[in-house]
Amino acid sequence: MTEEPYRWLEAVANRREYVHEQLKGGTPVLAASLAEGILLLGVGGGQSKVFELFDRHALAGLGHPADIERIRQAAIDAAHVEAFTRAPEDVSLRRLVGFGLGPQLKTNFEQIFSAPFLVELLLAELGPEPGRDLFFRLHFDGSYQTQFGGVIVATSDAAAEAAAQKWLGEMIKSNTDRTQAADLLLQAWWRLAENKSFTEALPDEAARRAGWREATKGKEIEIGWLARQSSRPARYQAPTAAELGL
Amino acid sequence: MSHSQPIAGDFLSLLAEHRLEPGAPAASAAAPVQTQATTVFGFHCAEGVLMAGDRRATAGNVIVTDRVEKIIEIDCTSVLAIAGVPATAFEMARVLQTSFEYYRRSQLQPLSLPARVRALARLLRENLPMTMQGIGIVVPLFAGVDHAVTPPEPRIYFYDPLGAQFQAVGYAASGSGSGTIRSILSFQERYGQPRPSQMGLRDAVRFASRLLTTASEFDSATGGINPDTETYATVKLLKASGVETITDAQQKEFLHD
Secondary structure: OOOOHHHHHHHHHHHHHHHHHHHOOOOOEEEEEEOOEEEEEEEEOOOOOEEEEEOOEEEEEEEOHHHHHHHHHHHHHHHHHHHHHOOHHHOOHHHHHHHHHHHHHHHHHHOOOOOOOOEEEEEEEOOOOHHHOEEEEEOOOOOEEEEEOOEEEEOOOHHHHHHHHHHHHHHOOOOOOHHHHHHHHHHHHHHHHOOOOOOOOOOOHHHHHHHHHHHOOOOEEEEEEEEOOOOOOOOEEOOOOOOOOO | OOOOOOOOOOHHHHHHHOOOOOOOOOOOOOOOOOOEEOOEEEEEEOOEEEEEEOOOEEEOOEEEEOOOOOEEEEEOOEEEEOOEOHHHHHHHHHHHHHHHHHHHHHHOOOOOHHHHHHHHHHHHHHOHHHHHOOOOOEOOEEEEEEOOOOOOEEEEEEEOOOOOEEEEOOEEEEOOOHHHHHHHHHHHHHHOOOOHHHOOHHHHHHHHHHHHHHHHHHOOOOOOOEHHHOEOOEEEEEEOOEEEEEOHHHHHHHHHO
């Protein structure tokens, strides 16, 4: 079947459609570059959405937990081997994604007789200042976009993702603190999880806050924090929502 | 996404998969006199475990440097004190640092204290050929927080060169100046007032500095404390909540009280 180019293209298109369909049930993950560090947020079952990768690196994703786990493990392996054979300072997201995860995901996606990875990911690298924080938005087919600073969102719907990112970009300012940012990310999470628009008139802040509180009942708000100022090499912390005063 | 699976969370098996495991260099009878680093010790004080070491490295009768850091923070719950050949000891510290963090991140839980203690024993055993040839010998101390007890408590371990590990009740010392230091610690623990285990941070740091000064009077390989050249010890305090480095400025202040 695949020796004919048309059949191969059709198989890849079917595969893309299948992955999109499977990812529809996933809830978004979000990250924001702030003055004091990078905040990552997802809502899941605890240690299922947001992860530490290396000293200044973290990952958040949605999709099949086993696939997220395989990619997380591959990234951790590569980062630690790099740090040991060279130096921790040589571990960079650009090389990790550009030469490692991206090509591996693409190869897997195009091998049409093996199961595709059901993931949408965002990866963060803490810089010395917010403008040098680096984000990668990595897709299931190995394609990716990069961004310095700002806000980044990963969902299964590109249009909703762009709208949420635009709204959060307007709401989160350079002086927004960690708790305010987490509240805003949760408001965006609620709109995305409920498939509600960002382009129509949004409910007021109190209603949005009540919305995410109701929607996260019985679930765990997973927070990752890469602290810019620290005496230790490992900058990642996992504060609870209560510790952030949410 | 890798071809074959290493042991989950084991960094050394991951390195082996990539054929990157640290290898022991072949010994040669014509090898130059190796650099040695002494003296290190640790004792329980009122605030946790205080680990200290002088900063001298020697090669035969030559002082190589007086600026070596022999007390190494492996992660926020463990400290390694090295005595012996720095080339081997620093590599062991690097392996441990990466291994512990790798396990914590990949397995989403910290490595237990017994596993940490054995990880160092394993490295010492793998260094056995170098030890048996009289070069590359390392006799470290290790302090780690035991989270299996409530509340968590810091503990001290010492090793023999072949990798046997022992838990120290009150104190441990290693290196060429350790005989003097163990004698004083034993005396102070039995007859002293206050005992080392009762000392607050300020007293414990001052006591540690005096131990090293005394050891340096009897052992030329042990560097003492010299405020004139701003040469102080390396001192770290391991508490249940983490590792605190006692800076040169703090030591200076404590010594002048």
